[in-house]
Amino acid sequence: MRTPKRKDAGAPLTTSRAGSQESAVKVLTGCISIVVVLVAWQVSASSGLVDASYTSSPLEIVKAAAELVTSGELAQNLPTTLFEFSIGYALAVVIGVPLGMLMGWRLRVRQVFEPLLYALYVTPSLALFPIFVLVWGIGTTSKIAIVFVDVLATVVINAMAGVQETDARTLRMAHAFGAGQMAQFWKIIAPSAMPTTVAGLRLGVGRGVITVIVAELYGGVVGLGVMISAYGSSFNVPPLIVLALLAGLFGLIVGSLLRRIERSVFRWE
Amino acid sequence: MSHITFDSVKISYKTSDGEVEAVGDFSAEIQKGEFIAIVGPSGCGKSSVLSAADGLLKPAAGNVYVSGEPVTGPGHGRAMVFQDASLMPWRSVESNVAFGLELRGVGKAERLRTARELVKLVGLEGRERSRPSQLSGGMRQRVGIARALAVDPEILLMDEPFGALDAQTRESMGMELLRIWENDRKTVLFVTHGIDEAILLADRVLVMSAGPRSRIVEDITIDLPRPRTREVRVGREFQVYRSRLSNLLFGEQDARTTEPATR
Amino acid sequence: MAWTSVISTVRADDQGKIRERVYAVVLGGGLIFIGAVAWQLAVMAGAVDEFLTSSPVLVIEGVVKQIVSGELLVNIGISGLEFIVAFAVASVFGISLGLLMGRLRYVKYAIEPYVWLLYSSPVIALFPLIVLIFGLGAPSVVFIAIMLAIVPLIVNAMQGVDNVDPGLIKVVESFGGNELQLLRKVVLPASFPTIMAGVRLGMGRAVVGVVVGELFAGQGGIGYSIDKYASELNTTQVFSSVLIVIVAGLVLNFIARALERASSGWRTDL
Numbered sequence: 001m002r003t004p005k006r007k008d009a010g011a012p013l014t015t016s017r018a019g020s021q022e023s024a025v026k027v028l029t030g031c032i033s034i035v036v037v038l039v040a041w042q043v044s045a046s047s048g049l050v051d052a053s054y055t056s057s058p059l060e061i062v063k064a065a066a067e068l069v070t071s072g073e074l075a076q077n078l079p080t081t082l083f084e085f086s087i088g089y090a091l092a093v094v095i096g097v098p099l100g101m102l103m104g105w106r107l108r109v110r111q112v113f114e115p116l117l118y119a120l121y122v123t124p125s126l127a128l129f130p131i132f133v134l135v136w137g138i139g140t141t142s143k144i145a146i147v148f149v150d151v152l153a154t155v156v157i158n159a160m161a162g163v164q165e166t167d168a169r170t171l172r173m174a175h176a177f178g179a180g181q182m183a184q185f186w187k188i189i190a191p192s193a194m195p196t197t198v199a200g201l202r203l204g205v206g207r208g209v210i211t212v213i214v215a216e217l218y219g220g221v222v223g224l225g226v227m228i229s230a231y232g233s234s235f236n237v238p239p240l241i242v243l244a245l246l247a248g249l250f251g252l253i254v255g256s257l258l259r260r261i262e263r264s265v266f267r268w269e
Numbered sequence: 270m271s272h273i274t275f276d277s278v279k280i281s282y283k284t285s286d287g288e289v290e291a292v293g294d295f296s297a298e299i300q301k302g303e304f305i306a307i308v309g310p311s312g313c314g315k316s317s318v319l320s321a322a323d324g325l326l327k328p329a330a331g332n333v334y335v336s337g338e339p340v341t342g343p344g345h346g347r348a349m350v351f352q353d354a355s356l357m358p359w360r361s362v363e364s365n366v367a368f369g370l371e372l373r374g375v376g377k378a379e380r381l382r383t384a385r386e387l388v389k390l391v392g393l394e395g396r397e398r399s400r401p402s403q404l405s406g407g408m409r410q411r412v413g414i415a416r417a418l419a420v421d422p423e424i425l426l427m428d429e430p431f432g433a434l435d436a437q438t439r440e441s442m443g444m445e446l447l448r449i450w451e452n453d454r455k456t457v458l459f460v461t462h463g464i465d466e467a468i469l470l471a472d473r474v475l476v477m478s479a480g481p482r483s484r485i486v487e488d489i490t491i492d493l494p495r496p497r498t499r500e501v502r503v504g505r506e507f508q509v510y511r512s513r514l515s516n517l518l519f520g521e522q523d524a525r526t527t528e529p530a531t532r
Numbered sequence: 533m534a535w536t537s538v539i540s541t542v543r544a545d546d547q548g549k550i551r552e553r554v555y556a557v558v559l560g561g562g563l564i565f566i567g568a569v570a571w572q573l574a575v576m577a578g579a580v581d582e583f584l585t586s587s588p589v590l591v592i593e594g595v596v597k598q599i600v601s602g603e604l605l606v607n608i609g610i611s612g613l614e615f616i617v618a619f620a621v622a623s624v625f626g627i628s629l630g631l632l633m634g635r636l637r638y639v640k641y642a643i644e645p646y647v648w649l650l651y652s653s654p655v656i657a658l659f660p661l662i663v664l665i666f667g668l669g670a671p672s673v674v675f676i677a678i679m680l681a682i683v684p685l686i687v688n689a690m691q692g693v694d695n696v697d698p699g700l701i702k703v704v705e706s707f708g709g710n711e712l713q714l715l716r717k718v719v720l721p722a723s724f725p726t727i728m729a730g731v732r733l734g735m736g737r738a739v740v741g742v743v744v745g746e747l748f749a750g751q752g753g754i755g756y757s758i759d760k761y762a763s764e765l766n767t768t769q770v771f772s773s774v775l776i777v778i779v780a781g782l783v784l785n786f787i788a789r790a791l792e793r794a795s796s797g798w799r800t801d802l
Contacts, residue, residue, distance in 0.1 A: 029641035037646075054665060108559060115560035123781040124740035126747065127755065127774050130762030134584070134770065210654040214744065217657060225657070232660030240661060248653030255652060323706055342708075349706040355699035359721050372709040372717070420707065 056237045061245075064238035073227065081223040084140055085212045088147025092204065096155030097197060103156065104163025105189060113156075121153040129215050138219040143212055150211040151204040158200020162193030195266040202258040209251045270337055272456050273299040273322060273424065277331035280317045290329070292317055293482030297475060301423075302454040306467035309477030310518060315460045316352075318477075319426050322458060323349050335424065345373070348417035350427040354409040356401040356416075363388055363397040365412050369420040380419075387415040390449060407438040414446070427459045431466065443469055444499065451496055464514045468507060469497060476517050487517055586768040594772030603757075604776065611742050611753035611780075614670050618677035619738040625678075626685025626734065627727060631719065633686070634693020647686055655679045655741075659748045669751035676749065677741030681734040688730025692723025728795045732788040739781055754780070 038058045044050050045057035052060070068074045103110040128149060132142040166189050174188050216225020224243055231239045280292040291314035299305050309315045320326035322333050324342040333340040335347070348369065356365045363384045370380035388397050391411040401409055410430055417425055431439045443466055450457065461467055467474045468491055476487040491510060493501055501507055568588040574580050575587040582590070598604040633640035655676055666672040696719055704714045720727075746755025754777055761769040 026641045029638055030645045033642035034645060054661065108555070111556045111559035112563050113560075114556075116563060119778050119782060122736065122739075122785040123774075123778045124743045126740070126744045127758055127777045130747075130758050130770055131767075131774065134762060134765065134767055206652050209652070213654045214656045217654075217659075218747065228657045232657075235660060235664060237661060240658065244653055244655075244657040245649075247657065248649050251652030252648055325702060325705055343706050345708065349703075351699055351703065353699060355697065355703050357700060357718065357721070359724075368703070368717075369707040372704065372707045372713055 053235075053237065056241055060238045061241050065242045068239055068242060077223050077227050080140070081212055081216065081225065084143035084216075084223065085147055085208055088144040088212070089151050089204065089208045091144070091148045092151035092155050092208075093201060096152045097159050097201075100156035100159025100197070100200075101163050101190065101193060104160040104193065105185060110160065117153055117156055120149065121157060125150040125153070126211065126214055126218075129218055133219050139221060143215050143220065143223075146215045147208045147212050151208045154204045154207055155197075155200050158203070159193065159197040162196030162200075163189055165196060166192045195262065198258070198262055198266070202255055202262065205254050205258065206251045209247055209254075213247050271298040272301040272303070272336060273297075273458070274334040274337075275318070275322075275331070276334065278318065278321055278328045278333060279330040280314055280321060280326065281329040290482050291480050292484070294484045295331075295477075297485060297488070299456060299458070301456055304450065304454075304457045304459065304470060304472045306459045306461055306471035306474045307477065308461055308464065308467050308474060308514065308518065309483065310479045311462060313477045313480045313483040315477055316428050319349070319428050319458060319460050322424075323347055323426050325349075345420070346422055347424045347426060348420050348422035350410075350413050350417045350425065350430045352429045352432055354401075354406075354413035354430075356409055356412055358401050361398050361400060362393060362404070362412055365401065366415045366419050369416055373420065383419055384415070387419050388412075390418070391415045392445065405438075406434050407442055410434065410442065411445070414449070418449070422455065424456045424458070427457065429460050429462065432462070439463070439466065440469075440499070446470065447497060464511060464518065465502065468493075468510045468514070469501060474510075474514065476514065489513065584767060586771050590768045591771040591775060594768045595775060598769075598772060598776070607752065607754045607757055607773075607776075608780075610670070611746065611755065614673050614677060614746075614753065615738055615742045618674045618741060619681055619735060621674075622678045622681035622685055622734055622738065623731065626682040627689045627730075630686040630689025630727075630730075631693055631715070631723075634690045634723070635715075635719070640690065647683060650679060651683045651687075656744055656748055659745075663749050668749060672749040673742055673745035673753070673755075676745035677738045680741035681738035684730045684733035684737065685727075686730075688726050688733070689723065692726030692730075693719055695726065696722040724795060725792075728792045732785075732792050735784055735788045736781075739784055743777055 041055070042058045045052040045055055045060075099113065103113055125146065129142070129146050132145045136142040136145065170188055170192070171184060174184050179187065212223075213225040213228070216223040217229050218225075220226040220229075224247065228240060228243045231237075231243070275295050275297045278292060278295040279290060280295075281288050281290040283289075295318055297305075307315045307318060317326055321328050322335075322340065324333075324340045324344060324347075335344070357368070360368070363381060366387055367375075367380040367384035370383060375383075385397060388394060391414055393408060393411055393415070396404065396408070401412065404412070410433075413430065414427075431442050434442060447470060459467070459470060471491055474487075474489045474491060475485050476489065477483045478486045489510065493504075493506060571585070572588050575582050575585065586594075595604075598607075629643070633643055659672070659676065662672045662675055666675055700718045700722060701714065704718055709717070742753065743755035743758075746753040747759050750756035750759070754773055758770055758773045758777070761773060
C-alpha cells in the first residue's frame with residue numbers, strides 16, 4: 001500500500017485526522033452500526049413487521065445460544081469439529097509449507113507440482129467432498145481430508161510466492177559472502193518468505209473452518225455442521241443462526257489475532 | 270483594485286494535540302500581472318495560503334478576494350500547478366493537458382487542439398502521446414504547467430512546482446517559465462523555498478515567518494530588469510537581494526553557507 | 533509463412549524459453565499422467581475395487597457419455613446461467629458499495645464489520661433458511677453465490693479508492709470538477725486494477741458458490757449432478773462431474789486473468 005506524500009503544508013487537508021482519534025471514530029461508528037442493526041432487527045421481529053419465524057430475533061438468538069451451551073449440546077459437538085479442523089489444518093501446514101518453499105526455490109519441483117495445485121486452487125474443493133465420502137464414509141476421516149485439501153492449496157501457493165519474492169540482490173550478497181545453497185535457503189530465503197507464508201496460514205484458517213462445517217453439513221455424525229443440519233431440517237432458525245455466527249466469529253477472531261501477531265512479528269515489512 | 274487580496278487570512282488545522290493555527294495573519298495585495306513569490310521555512314503554511322487562494326482550503330478567519338469577489342471554492346479564473354505535477358499515469362501527455370478543459374465541458378476536438386498548442390509551448394512537441402511514466406521529472410512538471418495554462422486562467426498558482434527537480438533542471442525550468450509568462454503576463458503566485466529561484470522569477474517576494482501563526486515578515490520588491498536571463502544572477506544587485514533574504518530566513522551567521530552559490 | 537522461416541528466426545534466448553516450456557509441460561503433465569496410469573493399472577490388476585474407485589478410462593468415458601447425452605450441455609447451461617446472474621449482481625452491488633465505502637469513511641466504518649463477518653461465515657450453513665425464502669433451485673443457488681462473490685468485490689473496490697493518489701483528487705477539485713467527474717475520471721481509472729483483481733477473486737468465489745450451492749440447494753447443474761451421482765454411489769460419474777468442474781474452474785480463471793490483463797488498456801477510455 002502506498003502512503004500519500006506529505007510534505008510541507010498541503011498538510012491541513014491530510015493530517016487533520018490524527019491516527020488514534022481516527023481509529024476511535026472507526027470503532028465507535030462500527031459499534032453504533034451494530035447496535036442500530038440489532039435494535040432494528042429486534043423491533044421489526046417483535047412488532048411483527050417481518051415474520052420472525054424466518055428472521056428470528058437477537059433476543060431469541062441469545063436465548064438459543066445459552067440453551068446450546070447449558071444443554072451441553074455444544075460441548076458434545078464442538079470438540080469433533082475442532083479436532084477435524086486441527087488435524088486437517090496441521091497436516092496441510094506440515095506438508096504445504098515445505099512443499100511450497102521447495103517449489104519456490106527449485107524450478108523443477110515447481111514445474112512438477114504446479115499444474116495439479118493450480119487445478120486444486122481454482123476448483124471449489126468441496127466439490128471433491130462427495131468422493132471423499134464415497135471413499136472414507138461420513139466419519140471424521142473424510143472431514144480431515146477435505147480440510148487438508150482445501151487448506152493445502154492456499155498454504156503452498158503463499159509459501160511459494162514468499163520464496164519467489166526474495167530479493168535477488170540479498171541472495172547475490174549472500175553468495176558473494178560464500179554462502180552455500182543450504183545456507184542461502186535457511187539464512188535468506190526461508191526468513192524472507194515468512195511474512196507471505198504466514199499470511200497464507202492465516203487465510204487457511206478462515207477457509208478451513210468454513211470447509212469443515214460445510215463438509216459436516218453435507219454428511220456427518222457429530223459436529224457443528226451436523227447440528228446445523230439437524231436444526232435446519234426442522235427449521236429451528238435461532239440455533240441455526242447461532243451456529244453460523246459462531247463459526248464466522250471463530251474465523252474472524254482467529255484471523256484478526258493472527259494478523260495482529262503477523263504485524264508485530266514482521267514489523268520490518 | 271488589486272487582483273488578489275489576502276485580508277487577515279488565518280489557517281488552522283486539527284492534530285492529535287488539538288487545533289494548531291498554522292498561518293496567523295496573512296495580508297497582502299497583489300496587482301494584475303504581478304509575479305509574486307512566497308518564501309518561508311518549511312512548515313510555515315505557505316502552501317496552505319496558496320490552497321486558500323485556490324479555494325481548496327477554507328481559512329479559519331479572514332478572506333481571500335479575487336477581483337473584489339470573495340473566494341468560496343475553486344473557480345474558473347484560477348489554475349494550480351502542483352508540487353509533484355500530479356499527472357494521471359493512465360493518460361497521455363495531451364490528454365493530461367486537456368484535463369481541465371475536459372472537466373469544464375469543452376468538446377474533444379477543441380480541447381485537444383488547445384492541448385497540443387500548449388504542449389508545444391512548454392517544449393514537449395513530439396511527446397503528445399507519451400505517458401507520464403516515460404517522462405523525466407522536469408518534463409512532467411512542464412505537463413503540469415501546460416495543464417494549468419490550458420484553461421487560460423487569469424491567475425496561476427504554483428505550489429513549489431520545481432521543488433523535486435535537481436538544481437540544473439530547476440534553473441532551466443525557471444527560465445522556461447519566465448519565457449512563457451512574458452507572453453501574456455498572467456498574475457502568478459509562486460510558492461518556493463528556493464531563494465535564488467524567488468529572486469530570479471518574481472517582481473515581489475513575500476517572506477513568511479516560521480509557523481505556527483506565521484505571517485509576512487517582509488515584502489521585498491525585486492527591481493531587476495525584465496526579460497531576465499541567467500546572467501542576472503552574477504550581478505551585484507542579485508547578491509544583495511540574496512543575502513537580505515538569507516538573513517531573513519536563516520539568520521545572519523548562516524547566510525553564506527545555506528545555499529551554494531552559482532557555479 | 534513457411535515453417536522454416538519461423539524456425540530460423542528463433543533466437544538463442546527464445547530457444548531457452550521453449551526448453552523451459554517443454555520442461556513445464558513434461559514435468560507437470562508427467563505427475564498427472566503417472567498418477568492416472570498408476571490408478572488405471574491398480575484397477576486393472578485388481579488391487580482396488582473398480583466399483584469404489586472407478587478408473588481414468590471409465591472417468592473419461594463418463595465425460596464422453598455426458599457430452600453425447602447432452603447432459604453436460606444442460607448442466608453447463610444451468611450452472612453457467614446461475615454463475616452469470618450471481619456474478620453480475622455481485623459485481624454491480626459489490627463494486628458500487630465498495631466505491632461508496634471508499635469515498636465516505638463513515639459508511640465504510642459502519643459496513644465493514646458485516647463484510648468481514650460475511651467473509652468468515654459459512655454462508656451455506658444458512659441454506660435451510662435460504663431455501664425456505666427463495667425455494668429450492670436456482671434462486672437459492674444464485675443467492676449463495678452472490679453472498680460469496682460479493683466480498684472481494686467490495687473489499688477491492690474500497691481499497692482501490694483508498695489508494696487513489698490524493699494529489700489527483702486535489703487536481704479535480706482545483707479545476708472545479710464535481711463528484712461525478714471525480715468518480716469517472718480519477719477514482720474509477722485509478723482504482724481500476726485493484727477492482728479488476730477483485731473481479732477475478734469474485735469470479736472464483738462465485739464458482740464455489742454455484743457448485744457448493746447446487747450441492748445443497750440445487751435442482752440442476754454440475755454441483756447438483758455430483759450430489760445426485762454420489763447418492764447413487766456412481767463413483768465414475770462423480771469423478772467425471774468433478775473433472776468437468778475442474779476444467780470449468782481453469783477456463784474461468786484463465787478468462788478472469790486475461791480480463792485483468794486486458795483491462796489495463798481500458799482505463800484511458802473511462
